[in-house]
Amino acid sequence: QAPGSLRELAPFPVGAAVSVSLLQNNAAYRQVMTTEYSSITAENAMKFGALHPGATTYNWTDADYLVSFARQHNLRVHGHTLLWYNSLPGWVTNFQGDSAAWENLMRTHIQTVVTHFKGQVQGWDVVNEAIDDAGNLRSANLWRQHLGDRYIDRAFQYAHAADPAALLFYNDYGHEYSDARRNGILKLVNDLKARGIPIDGIGLQLHTSSNISDARIASAISAAAATGLRVHVAELDISMNPGRSAGATFTPALAAAQKVKYKALVQTYKALPPAQRYGLTTWNVADADTWKRADCACPEWPLPFDDSYARKPAYDGIVEGLQ
Numbered sequence: 001q002a003p004g005s006l007r008e009l010a011p012f013p014v015g016a017a018v019s020v021s022l023l024q025n026n027a028a029y030r031q032v033m034t035t036e037y038s039s040i041t042a043e044n045a046m047k048f049g050a051l052h053p054g055a056t057t058y059n060w061t062d063a064d065y066l067v068s069f070a071r072q073h074n075l076r077v078h079g080h081t082l083l084w085y086n087s088l089p090g091w092v093t094n095f096q097g098d099s100a101a102w103e104n105l106m107r108t109h110i111q112t113v114v115t116h117f118k119g120q121v122q123g124w125d126v127v128n129e130a131i132d133d134a135g136n137l138r139s140a141n142l143w144r145q146h147l148g149d150r151y152i153d154r155a156f157q158y159a160h161a162a163d164p165a166a167l168l169f170y171n172d173y174g175h176e177y178s179d180a181r182r183n184g185i186l187k188l189v190n191d192l193k194a195r196g197i198p199i200d201g202i203g204l205q206l207h208t209s210s211n212i213s214d215a216r217i218a219s220a221i222s223a224a225a226a227t228g229l230r231v232h233v234a235e236l237d238i239s240m241n242p243g244r245s246a247g248a249t250f251t252p253a254l255a256a257a258q259k260v261k262y263k264a265l266v267q268t269y270k271a272l273p274p275a276q277r278y279g280l281t282t283w284n285v286a287d288a289d290t291w292k293r294a295d296c297a298c299p300e301w302p303l304p305f306d307d308s309y310a311r312k313p314a315y316d317g318i319v320e321g322l323q
């Protein structure tokens with residue numbers, strides 16, 4: 001543990017989502033993970049298609065590597081994600097069956113995965129991104145199409161039955177930029193809680209940007225905390241090129257503005273009641289590895305470490321927010 005590392009300074013877990021191949025092949029990446037962070041999430045390796053590529057085939061190799069790396073380096077593991085409409089394998093998108101067969105498919109996946117990692121994954125994103133931009137349940141979602149609105153209840157119940165000690169989260173995006181999304185998400189989560197469905201927390205992805213004010217980010221975090229559930233800042237990154245300009249450069253002024261945004265966000269999160277602070281996770285480690293560069297043919301620098309894994313001003317902003 002480096003003196004002044006995030007894990008040493010933070011009174012709650014600070015994590016990053018990782019690519020397993022970078023963890024295996026990039027020494028600088030591994031070094032940052034083990035010295036700076038206290039929590040780890042698989043960016044892709046625990047998704048449905050990664051773990052369960054065929055109807056009767058499971059592939060645990062990468063996810064098990066991540067879990068044993070975490071054990072070796074004293075990192076808490078957060079599981080992402082049991083049920084999402086996206087990143088499903090072909091055998092699921094092409095699956096033919098009645099609602100009982102779909103129920104069996106969903107239940108088997110959740111039970112098998114949660115049981116495999118029982119005692120090693122502290123919390124799970126049970127359901128990911130079930131709400132649409134209008135704040136309603138997303139209709140382009142195979143699970144809802146075949147199982148009805150209450151598939152969400154049962155997903156949480158199956159996960160809880162498989163590992164009663166695991167903390168169970170609903171994870172979604174847009175809390176900070178869309179009132180419709182925020183209200184829809186909070187309505188869903190409050191309804192689950194009121195009906196006794198075993199939900200422990202809410203994940204705010206916070207793929208955010210310089211366009212979104214610090215006040216809006218703060219109100220998103222406090223509205224989530226008002227549910228009384230644990231709050232996970234689950235997929236944090238702050239785009240400084242929201243206009244997706246192909247010719248943009250990362251000027252010192254942008255770096256300084258990003259520092260201020262990271263600091264404000266961390267200060268807000270740190271002010272939550274300690275029992276509600278499940279942790280803060282960035283979506284990958286360094287700018288070189290961000291999904292945003294794959295998503296757009298434009299330059300992006302959304303993370304606290306630069307392309308050479310050196311600390312950026314954004315990193316100093318997190319540190320100042322923690323102090």
Ligand code: G3I
Nearest residue numbers: 043044047080081086087128129173205207235283290291
């Ligand atoms: O593994 C294959 C590789 O074999 C192949 O050569 C390559 C060619 O395209 O694709 C690789 O898979 C890609 C995978 O990332 C690993 O790089 C998928 O096509 C690509 O769709 C996948 O994207 C991920 C995306 O979720 C979809 O699962 C991103 O890395 C990941 O950052 C992103 O994460 C999501 C969260 O799970 C949920 N919230 C939003 C967030 C950002 O979209």
